[in-house]
Amino acid sequence: MLPEGFRSVGGTSFAEFLGDQAPQLLPSARESAGGELAGVTHGTTIVAATFDGGVVMAGDRRATMGNVIAQRDIQKVFPTDEYSCVGIAGTAGIAVEMTRLFQVELEHYEKIEGATLSTDGKANRLATLIRGNLGLAMQGLAVVPLFAAYDIDAACGRIFAFDVTGNKNEERTFHSVGSGSTFARGSLKKLYSESMSEADAVTAVVQSLYDAADDDTATGGPDLARRIFPLVSVITADGYRAWDEAATAEVADRVVAGRMSRPDGPSAPLT
Amino acid sequence: MTAPFYVSPEQLMKDRADFARKGIARGRSVVVLQYADGILLVAENPSRALHKISEIYDRIGFAAVGRYNEFENLRIAGVRLADLRGYSYDRRDVTARGLANAYAQTLGTIFSSGGEKPWEVELFVAEVGEAAEDDRIYRLMYDGSVADVRGHGVMGGQSEQIDAHLTEHYTDGLDLPAALQLAATALGRDTAEPREIKATDLEVAVVDRTRTQPRKFKRLAPEAVESALAG
Numbered sequence: 318m319l320p321e322g323f324r325s326v327g328g329t330s331f332a333e334f335l336g337d338q339a340p341q342l343l344p345s346a347r348e349s350a351g352g353e354l355a356g357v358t359h360g361t362t363i364v365a366a367t368f369d370g371g372v373v374m375a376g377d378r379r380a381t382m383g384n385v386i387a388q389r390d391i392q393k394v395f396p397t398d399e400y401s402c403v404g405i406a407g408t409a410g411i412a413v414e415m416t417r418l419f420q421v422e423l424e425h426y427e428k429i430e431g432a433t434l435s436t437d438g439k440a441n442r443l444a445t446l447i448r449g450n451l452g453l454a455m456q457g458l459a460v461v462p463l464f465a466a467y468d469i470d471a472a473c474g475r476i477f478a479f480d481v482t483g484n485k486n487e488e489r490t491f492h493s494v495g496s497g498s499t500f501a502r503g504s505l506k507k508l509y510s511e512s513m514s515e516a517d518a519v520t521a522v523v524q525s526l527y528d529a530a531d532d533d534t535a536t537g538g539p540d541l542a543r544r545i546f547p548l549v550s551v552i553t554a555d556g557y558r559a560w561d562e563a564a565t566a567e568v569a570d571r572v573v574a575g576r577m578s579r580p581d582g583p584s585a586p587l588t
Numbered sequence: 589m590t591a592p593f594y595v596s597p598e599q600l601m602k603d604r605a606d607f608a609r610k611g612i613a614r615g616r617s618v619v620v621l622q623y624a625d626g627i628l629l630v631a632e633n634p635s636r637a638l639h640k641i642s643e644i645y646d647r648i649g650f651a652a653v654g655r656y657n658e659f660e661n662l663r664i665a666g667v668r669l670a671d672l673r674g675y676s677y678d679r680r681d682v683t684a685r686g687l688a689n690a691y692a693q694t695l696g697t698i699f700s701s702g703g704e705k706p707w708e709v710e711l712f713v714a715e716v717g718e719a720a721e722d723d724r725i726y727r728l729m730y731d732g733s734v735a736d737v738r739g740h741g742v743m744g745g746q747s748e749q750i751d752a753h754l755t756e757h758y759t760d761g762l763d764l765p766a767a768l769q770l771a772a773t774a775l776g777r778d779t780a781e782p783r784e785i786k787a788t789d790l791e792v793a794v795v796d797r798t799r800t801q802p803r804k805f806k807r808l809a810p811e812a813v814e815s816a817l818a819g
Contacts, residue, residue, distance in 0.1 A: 318693045323665040331671055338668075342676055421675050424803075428643050428667045 331425035332418060332446065344414045345449040357458065358387045360412060362497035362529045362536045363394065363404030365465045365476045366509055367490060368518035371553035372465045372474025373560075375522040376404050377497070377530060378545050379537030389540060394550045396557040398423045401439055401466035402550050406495030411453065412460040415446055422446075436468040440477040440485055448483030463494045467552040474552065497529030497536035504528035507585040516568075519549055519560060523568050524582055539569040604699065604706045608730035611654060611708030617745035617775055618651045618712065619754070620737060622723055623767035626716040626796040626804065630771040632745075633791040641793045643805035645670040645682045647716050649795040653744025654709035654730070662691060662711065679802065684715030688726040688734055696732025706730055710743040716797045716804055720760070746778035753777045765816040768792065772817055787814040 322338050335342055358380045365374040376393035379386060394404040397420050405412035422442055427433050434442070443464055450460055464477040476488040491509050493501040504525040513521065523539075526547050530538030539546050546569040549560035576582060616632040618640055629651045631640040640659075641651045644666050652659035666687055674682045691711060699706045711728040725737035740754045753774040762770065772790060776783045792808040799806065808816075 318697045319665045319669065319690050323668050324661050324694075326661070331668075331675075334668055335672070335675070339672065339676065417675065421671050425667065425671050428671075429664055431639065431642075 329426050329429045330442075331422045332442075334425075335418075343449070344411055344418060344446070345452070347411070347453060356382055358382050358409040359535070360391065360393045360406050360409045360495065362493065362495040362501055362526060362533065363406050363463045364493040364498075364501045364505065364522045364525050364529075365404065365463055365488075365491065366505060366513075366518050366522055367474040367476060367511070368513040368515055369511070370474075371467055371515065371551060372476060373515065373518045373522055373549060373551050374402055374404050374463065374465045375519075375526060375547045375549040377526050377537045377547055378540070379535065380409055381535045386537075389537065389543065390545050392548055394548055395420070396550065396559075397439075397464075398427070398433070399556045400433075400469065400552060401436070401464065402552060402557060403443070404463040404465070404494070405460065406462070406498075407460040408453075408458040411450060411458055412462065415450065415460055416462070419443055419446060435470070436466045436475055439466060440464055440487075443477075444479055444483040444485045447479050447481065451482060454481040461494045463492060465550075465552060467554060467556075469554070472554070493525070493529075495536070497526075497533035500532040501525040501529040504582070508583070515551060515553070519551070519565070520568050520572065522549065523547055523565070523572050527572055527576065528582060539573055541573065601700075605731060608699070608706040608708050612710055612730065612744055613746070615653050615744050617742055617747055617750055617778060618653050619750065619771045619774055620651060620712045620714055620725055620741045621754075621758070621762070621767045621771055622720060622725070622739055622760070623762045623764055623794075624720075625764065625798045626794055627714045627723060627725065628764065628767045628771060629712065629714065629793050629795075630768065630775065631791040632775050632785055632789055634789045639791065641791050641807075643793075643803070644687065644713070645674065646679055646802050647795060647797075647804050648682070648684050648687065649712075649714045649793060649805050651712040651714070652709055655707070658707045659709045659711065662694070662709065665694070666691065666713075684713045684724045684726060688713045688728060691728045692732045692734050694732070695728060695730060699731040712737070712741065712743065714795055716795045718797065742774070749777045750774045764794070765819050768813065768816045787817050 363376045378390050380388040380391040395416050396402045459481045476492050478486045478492050491505045508521040530536040546565050549565050618631040621628045629641045633640050644650045670682045713726045715724045727735045740758045742750045792813050795804050
Protein backbone atom coordinates (compact mmCIF):
# COMPACT_ATOMS: atom_id res chain seq x y z
CA MET A 318 0.00 0.00 0.00
CA LEU A 319 1.21 3.49 -0.81
CA PRO A 320 2.34 5.18 2.41
CA GLU A 321 0.16 7.89 3.91
CA GLY A 322 2.51 10.71 2.86
CA PHE A 323 2.18 9.76 -0.80
CA ARG A 324 -1.54 10.37 -0.67
CA SER A 325 -1.53 13.55 1.37
CA VAL A 326 -3.22 16.51 -0.24
CA GLY A 327 -1.62 19.71 -1.38
CA GLY A 328 2.14 19.55 -1.89
CA THR A 329 3.42 20.37 -5.35
CA SER A 330 7.11 20.50 -4.43
CA PHE A 331 9.19 17.38 -4.91
CA ALA A 332 11.95 18.68 -2.62
CA GLU A 333 9.48 19.10 0.25
CA PHE A 334 8.03 15.66 -0.43
CA LEU A 335 11.54 14.22 -0.36
CA GLY A 336 12.21 16.03 2.90
CA ASP A 337 9.18 14.29 4.43
CA GLN A 338 9.56 10.83 2.96
CA ALA A 339 13.27 10.31 2.34
CA PRO A 340 15.25 13.20 3.88
CA GLN A 341 18.50 11.26 3.51
CA LEU A 342 18.24 11.80 -0.26
CA LEU A 343 18.32 15.60 -0.05
CA PRO A 344 21.60 17.27 -1.06
CA SER A 345 21.60 19.11 2.28
CA ALA A 346 21.49 15.80 4.19
CA ARG A 347 25.26 15.43 3.94
CA GLU A 348 26.91 15.30 7.31
CA SER A 349 29.12 18.25 7.92
CA ALA A 350 32.68 17.07 7.61
CA GLY A 351 34.29 19.83 9.65
CA GLY A 352 37.33 21.49 8.20
CA GLU A 353 38.63 21.66 4.66
CA LEU A 354 38.22 18.56 2.56
CA ALA A 355 40.85 17.31 0.18
CA GLY A 356 40.02 15.39 -2.99
CA VAL A 357 36.81 17.22 -3.88
CA THR A 358 36.07 17.81 -7.54
CA HIS A 359 35.39 21.40 -8.60
CA GLY A 360 33.76 22.67 -11.73
CA THR A 361 35.11 25.92 -13.05
CA THR A 362 33.73 28.46 -15.55
CA ILE A 363 30.21 28.97 -16.93
CA VAL A 364 29.16 31.85 -19.17
CA ALA A 365 25.75 32.89 -20.46
CA ALA A 366 24.58 35.65 -22.76
CA THR A 367 21.22 36.72 -24.14
CA PHE A 368 20.76 37.39 -27.82
CA ASP A 369 17.96 38.51 -30.07
CA GLY A 370 15.37 35.74 -29.56
CA GLY A 371 16.95 33.66 -26.84
CA VAL A 372 19.82 32.90 -24.52
CA VAL A 373 23.02 30.88 -24.85
CA MET A 374 24.97 29.17 -22.07
CA ALA A 375 28.33 27.44 -22.27
CA GLY A 376 30.84 25.88 -19.93
CA ASP A 377 34.43 24.77 -20.23
CA ARG A 378 35.04 21.04 -19.84
CA ARG A 379 37.52 20.92 -16.99
CA ALA A 380 37.00 19.65 -13.45
CA THR A 381 39.81 20.06 -10.95
CA MET A 382 40.79 18.39 -7.71
CA GLY A 383 43.31 20.68 -6.09
CA ASN A 384 46.15 21.01 -8.58
CA VAL A 385 45.10 17.92 -10.51
CA ILE A 386 42.78 17.87 -13.51
CA ALA A 387 40.07 15.47 -12.40
CA GLN A 388 38.21 15.31 -15.68
CA ARG A 389 38.76 16.79 -19.14
CA ASP A 390 35.30 16.37 -20.60
CA ILE A 391 32.86 17.07 -17.79
CA GLN A 392 29.39 18.36 -18.64
CA LYS A 393 28.48 21.41 -16.60
CA VAL A 394 25.41 22.76 -18.37
CA PHE A 395 22.21 20.73 -17.99
CA PRO A 396 18.74 21.26 -19.40
CA THR A 397 16.27 21.52 -16.51
CA ASP A 398 13.03 21.63 -18.49
CA GLU A 399 11.94 22.51 -21.99
CA TYR A 400 12.75 26.22 -21.60
CA SER A 401 15.55 26.41 -19.06
CA CYS A 402 19.01 25.18 -18.20
CA VAL A 403 21.47 25.36 -15.32
CA GLY A 404 25.25 25.71 -15.46
CA ILE A 405 27.16 24.69 -12.38
CA ALA A 406 30.38 25.91 -10.81
CA GLY A 407 31.79 24.89 -7.47
CA THR A 408 31.73 21.51 -5.72
CA ALA A 409 30.73 19.14 -8.50
CA GLY A 410 29.15 16.39 -6.38
CA ILE A 411 26.70 18.71 -4.64
CA ALA A 412 26.08 20.80 -7.74
CA VAL A 413 25.17 17.82 -9.92
CA GLU A 414 22.87 16.46 -7.24
CA MET A 415 21.22 19.83 -6.77
CA THR A 416 20.65 20.14 -10.51
CA ARG A 417 19.09 16.68 -10.60
CA LEU A 418 16.77 17.62 -7.77
CA PHE A 419 15.89 20.87 -9.52
CA GLN A 420 15.07 19.01 -12.73
CA VAL A 421 12.69 16.67 -10.91
CA GLU A 422 11.26 19.62 -8.97
CA LEU A 423 10.22 21.39 -12.17
CA GLU A 424 8.84 18.27 -13.84
CA HIS A 425 7.00 17.25 -10.66
CA TYR A 426 5.26 20.59 -10.40
CA GLU A 427 4.32 20.43 -14.06
CA LYS A 428 2.77 16.98 -13.73
CA ILE A 429 0.91 17.64 -10.49
CA GLU A 430 -0.40 21.07 -11.40
CA GLY A 431 -0.80 20.53 -15.13
CA ALA A 432 0.96 23.86 -15.76
CA THR A 433 4.58 24.98 -15.91
CA LEU A 434 6.10 27.31 -13.33
CA SER A 435 6.80 30.88 -14.37
CA THR A 436 10.45 31.74 -15.06
CA ASP A 437 10.66 33.72 -11.83
CA GLY A 438 9.04 30.84 -9.96
CA LYS A 439 11.71 28.48 -11.28
CA ALA A 440 14.50 30.86 -10.28
CA ASN A 441 13.03 31.22 -6.77
CA ARG A 442 12.85 27.44 -6.35
CA LEU A 443 16.50 27.16 -7.31
CA ALA A 444 17.37 29.92 -4.82
CA THR A 445 15.65 27.90 -2.07
CA LEU A 446 17.66 24.80 -2.94
CA ILE A 447 20.91 26.77 -2.84
CA ARG A 448 20.01 28.30 0.51
CA GLY A 449 19.59 24.79 1.92
CA ASN A 450 23.24 24.18 1.16
CA LEU A 451 24.56 27.16 3.11
CA GLY A 452 25.98 25.06 5.96
CA LEU A 453 28.17 23.11 3.57
CA ALA A 454 29.10 26.23 1.64
CA MET A 455 30.58 27.66 4.86
CA GLN A 456 32.95 24.70 4.90
CA GLY A 457 34.12 25.39 1.40
CA LEU A 458 31.67 23.14 -0.42
CA ALA A 459 29.91 25.95 -2.22
CA VAL A 460 27.66 25.60 -5.23
CA VAL A 461 27.12 28.58 -7.48
CA PRO A 462 24.77 27.81 -10.36
CA LEU A 463 23.85 30.06 -13.22
CA PHE A 464 20.27 29.75 -14.44
CA ALA A 465 19.13 30.67 -17.94
CA ALA A 466 15.65 30.44 -19.37
CA TYR A 467 13.55 31.59 -22.26
CA ASP A 468 10.56 33.43 -20.84
CA ILE A 469 7.57 32.70 -23.07
CA ASP A 470 5.45 35.48 -21.58
CA ALA A 471 8.13 38.13 -21.96
CA ALA A 472 9.44 36.57 -25.22
CA CYS A 473 13.10 36.97 -24.29
CA GLY A 474 16.03 35.11 -22.80
CA ARG A 475 16.77 35.72 -19.12
CA ILE A 476 19.77 34.96 -16.91
CA PHE A 477 19.80 34.58 -13.11
CA ALA A 478 22.90 34.43 -10.93
CA PHE A 479 22.94 33.37 -7.28
CA ASP A 480 25.28 33.60 -4.35
CA VAL A 481 25.73 30.87 -1.72
CA THR A 482 23.03 32.35 0.52
CA GLY A 483 20.47 31.99 -2.25
CA ASN A 484 20.40 35.65 -3.19
CA LYS A 485 18.98 35.87 -6.70
CA ASN A 486 20.20 38.43 -9.14
CA GLU A 487 18.88 38.85 -12.66
CA GLU A 488 21.25 39.81 -15.46
CA ARG A 489 19.73 41.23 -18.62
CA THR A 490 22.75 40.84 -20.86
CA PHE A 491 25.50 38.40 -19.92
CA HIS A 492 27.02 36.80 -16.85
CA SER A 493 29.61 34.30 -15.76
CA VAL A 494 30.29 32.20 -12.64
CA GLY A 495 33.18 30.09 -11.45
CA SER A 496 36.91 30.50 -11.00
CA GLY A 497 37.52 32.01 -14.43
CA SER A 498 34.43 34.20 -14.36
CA THR A 499 36.27 37.48 -13.80
CA PHE A 500 38.19 37.04 -17.04
CA ALA A 501 35.23 35.68 -18.99
CA ARG A 502 33.10 38.63 -17.94
CA GLY A 503 35.76 41.14 -18.88
CA SER A 504 36.02 39.50 -22.26
CA LEU A 505 32.24 39.36 -22.86
CA LYS A 506 31.93 43.00 -21.85
CA LYS A 507 33.96 43.98 -24.90
CA LEU A 508 32.41 41.49 -27.29
CA TYR A 509 28.74 41.58 -26.36
CA SER A 510 25.99 43.53 -28.05
CA GLU A 511 22.26 43.11 -27.45
CA SER A 512 21.36 42.71 -31.10
CA MET A 513 23.67 39.72 -31.62
CA SER A 514 22.49 36.75 -33.64
CA GLU A 515 22.57 33.27 -32.14
CA ALA A 516 25.75 32.33 -34.04
CA ASP A 517 27.50 35.54 -32.93
CA ALA A 518 26.48 34.94 -29.32
CA VAL A 519 27.96 31.44 -29.49
CA THR A 520 31.22 32.82 -30.89
CA ALA A 521 31.29 35.45 -28.13
CA VAL A 522 30.89 32.90 -25.31
CA VAL A 523 33.54 30.62 -26.85
CA GLN A 524 35.90 33.63 -27.06
CA SER A 525 35.22 34.49 -23.43
CA LEU A 526 35.89 30.91 -22.31
CA TYR A 527 39.19 31.03 -24.21
CA ASP A 528 40.08 34.22 -22.30
CA ALA A 529 39.08 32.59 -19.00
CA ALA A 530 41.28 29.58 -19.75
CA ASP A 531 44.09 31.91 -20.78
CA ASP A 532 44.28 33.55 -17.34
CA ASP A 533 42.74 31.02 -14.93
CA THR A 534 44.61 27.78 -14.28
CA ALA A 535 41.45 25.86 -13.37
CA THR A 536 39.57 26.62 -16.59
CA GLY A 537 40.20 24.38 -19.57
CA GLY A 538 40.70 25.91 -23.01
CA PRO A 539 39.79 24.20 -26.30
CA ASP A 540 41.61 20.85 -26.30
CA LEU A 541 42.76 20.64 -29.91
CA ALA A 542 44.61 17.34 -29.54
CA ARG A 543 41.64 15.52 -28.03
CA ARG A 544 39.00 17.57 -29.87
CA ILE A 545 37.24 18.54 -26.64
CA PHE A 546 35.41 21.86 -26.91
CA PRO A 547 32.99 23.81 -24.72
CA LEU A 548 29.45 22.48 -24.56
CA VAL A 549 27.03 25.11 -25.75
CA SER A 550 23.28 25.18 -25.01
CA VAL A 551 20.78 27.46 -26.66
CA ILE A 552 17.21 28.21 -25.55
CA THR A 553 14.79 29.99 -27.87
CA ALA A 554 11.02 30.08 -28.34
CA ASP A 555 11.38 26.54 -29.78
CA GLY A 556 12.80 25.30 -26.49
CA TYR A 557 16.13 23.97 -25.26
CA ARG A 558 18.67 22.67 -27.74
CA ALA A 559 22.24 21.47 -27.28
CA TRP A 560 24.31 23.23 -29.95
CA ASP A 561 25.69 20.69 -32.39
CA GLU A 562 29.18 19.58 -31.29
CA ALA A 563 30.63 19.67 -34.79
CA ALA A 564 29.38 23.24 -35.20
CA THR A 565 30.91 24.24 -31.85
CA ALA A 566 34.20 22.64 -32.91
CA GLU A 567 34.13 24.78 -36.04
CA VAL A 568 33.57 27.95 -34.00
CA ALA A 569 36.35 26.95 -31.59
CA ASP A 570 38.73 26.24 -34.50
CA ARG A 571 38.05 29.71 -35.90
CA VAL A 572 38.63 31.31 -32.51
CA VAL A 573 41.91 29.42 -32.05
CA ALA A 574 43.03 30.30 -35.60
CA GLY A 575 42.40 33.99 -34.84
CA ARG A 576 44.48 33.72 -31.65
CA MET A 577 47.43 32.39 -33.65
CA SER A 578 47.95 35.84 -35.13
CA ARG A 579 46.56 37.79 -32.15
CA PRO A 580 46.90 35.78 -28.92
CA ASP A 581 44.83 38.23 -26.86
CA GLY A 582 41.86 37.92 -29.16
CA PRO A 583 39.83 40.51 -31.08
CA SER A 584 40.32 44.13 -30.07
CA ALA A 585 37.51 46.57 -29.38
CA PRO A 586 37.64 50.15 -30.73
CA LEU A 587 39.13 52.63 -28.23
CA THR A 588 36.24 55.07 -28.29
CA MET B 589 -29.21 -5.30 24.15
CA THR B 590 -29.98 -6.10 20.55
CA ALA B 591 -27.56 -8.30 18.62
CA PRO B 592 -26.39 -6.81 15.30
CA PHE B 593 -27.67 -8.54 12.18
CA TYR B 594 -25.32 -11.17 10.87
CA VAL B 595 -24.02 -10.41 7.40
CA SER B 596 -21.96 -13.11 5.70
CA PRO B 597 -18.55 -12.05 4.35
CA GLU B 598 -19.65 -13.06 0.84
CA GLN B 599 -22.66 -10.76 1.04
CA LEU B 600 -20.57 -7.96 2.51
CA MET B 601 -18.01 -8.10 -0.30
CA LYS B 602 -20.71 -8.40 -2.91
CA ASP B 603 -22.47 -5.31 -1.56
CA ARG B 604 -19.25 -3.35 -1.54
CA ALA B 605 -18.45 -4.45 -5.09
CA ASP B 606 -21.93 -3.52 -6.30
CA PHE B 607 -21.57 -0.13 -4.69
CA ALA B 608 -18.25 0.52 -6.41
CA ARG B 609 -19.41 -0.84 -9.77
CA LYS B 610 -22.49 1.37 -9.79
CA GLY B 611 -20.45 4.45 -9.08
CA ILE B 612 -18.02 3.64 -11.88
CA ALA B 613 -20.77 2.92 -14.42
CA ARG B 614 -22.37 6.34 -13.83
CA GLY B 615 -19.63 8.33 -15.57
CA ARG B 616 -18.40 8.36 -19.17
CA SER B 617 -15.98 5.80 -20.55
CA VAL B 618 -12.24 5.88 -21.25
CA VAL B 619 -10.67 3.94 -24.11
CA VAL B 620 -7.08 2.80 -24.48
CA LEU B 621 -5.68 1.58 -27.82
CA GLN B 622 -2.29 0.42 -28.99
CA TYR B 623 -1.47 2.07 -32.31
CA ALA B 624 1.56 2.04 -34.60
CA ASP B 625 3.69 4.52 -32.61
CA GLY B 626 2.57 3.79 -29.08
CA ILE B 627 -0.51 3.98 -26.90
CA LEU B 628 -3.54 6.21 -27.37
CA LEU B 629 -5.75 7.26 -24.45
CA VAL B 630 -9.15 8.80 -25.17
CA ALA B 631 -11.79 9.96 -22.70
CA GLU B 632 -15.10 11.68 -23.20
CA ASN B 633 -14.57 14.68 -20.99
CA PRO B 634 -15.98 18.13 -21.75
CA SER B 635 -13.96 19.69 -18.92
CA ARG B 636 -10.69 21.38 -19.83
CA ALA B 637 -9.64 21.72 -16.21
CA LEU B 638 -10.28 18.34 -14.65
CA HIS B 639 -8.27 15.73 -16.48
CA LYS B 640 -9.02 12.04 -16.68
CA ILE B 641 -5.78 11.35 -18.55
CA SER B 642 -2.36 12.38 -17.26
CA GLU B 643 1.36 11.89 -17.43
CA ILE B 644 3.00 9.84 -14.69
CA TYR B 645 6.54 9.47 -15.98
CA ASP B 646 8.73 9.36 -19.09
CA ARG B 647 7.01 6.37 -20.68
CA ILE B 648 3.97 6.00 -18.47
CA GLY B 649 0.50 7.44 -18.96
CA PHE B 650 -2.49 7.24 -16.63
CA ALA B 651 -6.23 7.24 -17.26
CA ALA B 652 -9.07 6.93 -14.79
CA VAL B 653 -12.83 6.75 -14.43
CA GLY B 654 -15.00 7.17 -11.38
CA ARG B 655 -14.85 9.71 -8.58
CA TYR B 656 -12.53 12.58 -9.37
CA ASN B 657 -11.17 13.18 -5.87
CA GLU B 658 -10.30 9.51 -5.47
CA PHE B 659 -8.45 8.95 -8.73
CA GLU B 660 -6.77 12.35 -8.48
CA ASN B 661 -5.41 11.24 -5.12
CA LEU B 662 -4.05 8.05 -6.72
CA ARG B 663 -2.61 9.97 -9.66
CA ILE B 664 -0.65 12.31 -7.41
CA ALA B 665 0.57 9.39 -5.32
CA GLY B 666 1.71 7.72 -8.54
CA VAL B 667 3.61 10.80 -9.71
CA ARG B 668 5.30 11.03 -6.31
CA LEU B 669 6.21 7.34 -6.31
CA ALA B 670 7.60 7.51 -9.85
CA ASP B 671 9.57 10.70 -9.26
CA LEU B 672 10.99 9.39 -5.98
CA ARG B 673 12.04 6.11 -7.56
CA GLY B 674 13.53 7.81 -10.61
CA TYR B 675 15.41 10.26 -8.41
CA SER B 676 16.86 7.69 -6.03
CA TYR B 677 17.75 5.10 -8.72
CA ASP B 678 17.55 5.97 -12.39
CA ARG B 679 14.85 7.12 -14.78
CA ARG B 680 14.87 3.71 -16.48
CA ASP B 681 14.01 1.99 -13.19
CA VAL B 682 10.52 3.44 -13.10
CA THR B 683 8.12 0.87 -14.57
CA ALA B 684 4.37 0.55 -15.01
CA ARG B 685 4.53 -2.82 -13.29
CA GLY B 686 5.86 -1.32 -10.05
CA LEU B 687 3.27 1.40 -10.18
CA ALA B 688 0.40 -1.02 -10.92
CA ASN B 689 1.49 -3.10 -7.95
CA ALA B 690 1.42 -0.11 -5.61
CA TYR B 691 -2.03 0.87 -6.89
CA ALA B 692 -3.31 -2.69 -6.53
CA GLN B 693 -2.12 -2.88 -2.93
CA THR B 694 -3.70 0.46 -2.10
CA LEU B 695 -7.06 -0.22 -3.74
CA GLY B 696 -7.18 -3.75 -2.33
CA THR B 697 -6.54 -2.54 1.20
CA ILE B 698 -9.18 0.15 0.97
CA PHE B 699 -11.71 -2.27 -0.55
CA SER B 700 -11.41 -4.90 2.13
CA SER B 701 -10.96 -2.63 5.14
CA GLY B 702 -14.23 -2.18 6.97
CA GLY B 703 -13.63 1.41 7.99
CA GLU B 704 -13.61 3.09 4.60
CA LYS B 705 -16.13 2.95 1.79
CA PRO B 706 -14.71 1.22 -1.30
CA TRP B 707 -13.25 3.61 -3.85
CA GLU B 708 -15.28 4.01 -7.00
CA VAL B 709 -12.40 4.13 -9.45
CA GLU B 710 -10.79 2.15 -12.23
CA LEU B 711 -7.43 2.95 -13.74
CA PHE B 712 -5.32 2.27 -16.80
CA VAL B 713 -1.57 2.42 -16.34
CA ALA B 714 0.03 2.38 -19.80
CA GLU B 715 3.73 2.16 -20.60
CA VAL B 716 5.30 2.24 -24.06
CA GLY B 717 8.31 0.07 -24.77
CA GLU B 718 10.86 0.16 -27.58
CA ALA B 719 8.47 -1.84 -29.79
CA ALA B 720 4.75 -2.62 -29.68
CA GLU B 721 5.44 -6.05 -28.14
CA ASP B 722 7.09 -4.33 -25.17
CA ASP B 723 4.10 -2.08 -24.45
CA ARG B 724 2.43 -2.77 -21.13
CA ILE B 725 -1.10 -1.74 -20.24
CA TYR B 726 -2.57 -2.62 -16.87
CA ARG B 727 -6.16 -2.22 -15.82
CA LEU B 728 -6.69 -1.70 -12.10
CA MET B 729 -10.11 -2.47 -10.64
CA TYR B 730 -11.77 -0.91 -7.60
CA ASP B 731 -10.98 -4.05 -5.52
CA GLY B 732 -7.27 -4.03 -6.33
CA SER B 733 -7.33 -6.73 -9.00
CA VAL B 734 -5.06 -6.20 -11.99
CA ALA B 735 -5.60 -7.27 -15.58
CA ASP B 736 -3.29 -7.13 -18.59
CA VAL B 737 -4.70 -5.33 -21.60
CA ARG B 738 -3.58 -6.24 -25.12
CA GLY B 739 -4.57 -4.14 -28.11
CA HIS B 740 -7.53 -2.28 -26.73
CA GLY B 741 -9.44 -1.74 -23.51
CA VAL B 742 -12.30 0.29 -22.13
CA MET B 743 -13.55 1.08 -18.64
CA GLY B 744 -16.31 3.10 -17.01
CA GLY B 745 -19.77 3.97 -18.30
CA GLN B 746 -21.51 1.48 -20.59
CA SER B 747 -18.29 -0.30 -21.36
CA GLU B 748 -19.74 -3.51 -22.85
CA GLN B 749 -21.19 -1.98 -26.02
CA ILE B 750 -18.02 0.05 -26.53
CA ASP B 751 -15.85 -2.98 -26.02
CA ALA B 752 -17.92 -4.97 -28.52
CA HIS B 753 -17.42 -2.27 -31.14
CA LEU B 754 -13.67 -2.14 -30.49
CA THR B 755 -13.29 -5.92 -30.62
CA GLU B 756 -15.05 -5.98 -33.95
CA HIS B 757 -13.08 -3.17 -35.63
CA TYR B 758 -9.67 -3.11 -33.97
CA THR B 759 -6.58 -4.22 -35.88
CA ASP B 760 -2.91 -4.03 -34.94
CA GLY B 761 -0.71 -1.22 -36.24
CA LEU B 762 -3.35 1.46 -36.89
CA ASP B 763 -1.97 4.93 -37.53
CA LEU B 764 -2.91 7.74 -35.14
CA PRO B 765 -5.87 9.27 -37.06
CA ALA B 766 -7.38 5.82 -37.69
CA ALA B 767 -6.97 4.80 -34.05
CA LEU B 768 -8.48 8.07 -32.86
CA GLN B 769 -11.44 7.72 -35.22
CA LEU B 770 -12.04 4.19 -33.99
CA ALA B 771 -11.88 5.31 -30.35
CA ALA B 772 -14.27 8.23 -30.95
CA THR B 773 -16.82 6.07 -32.80
CA ALA B 774 -16.60 3.39 -30.13
CA LEU B 775 -17.21 5.94 -27.35
CA GLY B 776 -20.37 7.03 -29.17
CA ARG B 777 -21.78 3.48 -29.04
CA ASP B 778 -22.75 3.64 -25.39
CA THR B 779 -26.39 4.46 -26.15
CA ALA B 780 -28.91 2.41 -28.14
CA GLU B 781 -28.73 5.00 -30.90
CA PRO B 782 -25.06 5.64 -31.86
CA ARG B 783 -24.15 9.28 -31.26
CA GLU B 784 -21.34 11.45 -32.51
CA ILE B 785 -19.03 13.00 -29.92
CA LYS B 786 -17.69 16.46 -30.63
CA ALA B 787 -13.90 16.82 -30.87
CA THR B 788 -14.00 19.43 -28.10
CA ASP B 789 -15.60 16.89 -25.76
CA LEU B 790 -12.72 14.46 -26.17
CA GLU B 791 -9.66 14.42 -23.99
CA VAL B 792 -6.88 12.77 -25.97
CA ALA B 793 -3.27 11.95 -25.16
CA VAL B 794 -0.63 9.65 -26.58
CA VAL B 795 2.40 7.96 -25.12
CA ASP B 796 4.44 8.04 -28.29
CA ARG B 797 7.67 6.03 -28.53
CA THR B 798 8.83 8.03 -31.59
CA ARG B 799 9.11 11.31 -29.66
CA THR B 800 12.73 12.42 -29.41
CA GLN B 801 12.32 13.82 -25.88
CA PRO B 802 12.67 11.44 -22.94
CA ARG B 803 9.11 12.31 -21.93
CA LYS B 804 6.91 10.38 -24.34
CA PHE B 805 3.54 11.56 -23.03
CA LYS B 806 1.77 14.21 -25.06
CA ARG B 807 -1.68 15.75 -24.94
CA LEU B 808 -3.33 16.41 -28.29
CA ALA B 809 -4.73 19.92 -28.67
CA PRO B 810 -8.43 20.16 -29.69
CA GLU B 811 -7.41 21.37 -33.17
CA ALA B 812 -5.22 18.31 -33.68
CA VAL B 813 -8.05 16.04 -32.53
CA GLU B 814 -10.47 17.77 -34.88
CA SER B 815 -8.24 17.43 -37.91
CA ALA B 816 -7.50 13.77 -37.14
CA LEU B 817 -11.21 13.01 -36.83
CA ALA B 818 -12.02 14.87 -40.04
CA GLY B 819 -9.15 13.29 -41.99
